[in-house]
Amino acid sequence: MKWFLVGLAIVGCAKAGKENSIIGGLTDAGAPTDADDIPEPDGPLIDAPPKQVTLTQTTSATITLGHSFACIGTTSGFTRENSYYRVFTLADYSLASTLHVTQVEFGIQTATAGTGQQQPAKVKIGTYGVPPTGTTLDPAQIRVISSVDIQIPNGSGTRMTVPIAADIVSSTSVIVELAIPDGSAAGNKFLIGSNAQSERKPGYTRGPDCGYVSPTAMSTVASDIGVGETDIIMTVTGTM
Secondary structure, rough: OOOEEEEOOOEEEEOOOOOOEEOOOOOOOOOOOOOHHHHHOOHHHHHHHEEEEEOOEEEEOOOOOOOEEEEEEEOOOOOEEEEEEEEEEHHOOOOOOOOOEEEEEEEEEEOEEEEEEEEEEEEEEEEEOOOOOOEEOHHEEEEEEEEEEEEEEEEEEEEEEEEEEEEEEEOOOOEEEEEOOOOOOOEEEEEOEEEOOOOOOOOOEEEHHHHHEEEEEEEHHHHHOOOOOOOEOOOEEOOO
16 A cells, blocks of 8 residues: 655555655645745846746745655655656747756755765756646657756755756757655655645656656645645746
């Protein structure tokens, strides 16, 4: 059976391995309060470089603590293999020319390395052949253009910006993946930053050890495990 941990309380859900659980989510105290929110840092938007574009699907970049979930070993408490995705159809942003991707940014609810001050991960950028429909992504539609190995520093309620280069033509969709390797041996823990302040398009997650072999909408997994809206914080920035 698969399990999901909401704060410190465990509730059951179908499709599980005995040793792995989807863990995280809202705290036992109920809905998060403003004290649990980490707002996006103020930025001098007026000084942004000309023709710079940031693609986002969440209405807020605030990170709500105690809100995310992941596939985690039920016995060890360490993070198993997890991936998080967003797909941005460039036509939705009225982009008429090639997007030259320069960076990806994602939120971090919790990152704790088993040893040292950081843990490995990978950011991938590429194209998705058709605008996604339904609750899962088709791996056959994904074409990776570039990937970067990263080290996520320990922290809570933080953000990480990853320089990465790729050219995405305006007639397609850009897909970004944050791939977290199995951290069981190293004793790593990671939960992506998220909130419940609405999104225009779904984010997706993959946790094969917990039964989600294909990238599946976060809303679907949240419904399966009996928790509320979980909108992952992930953006792509580039120039035109």
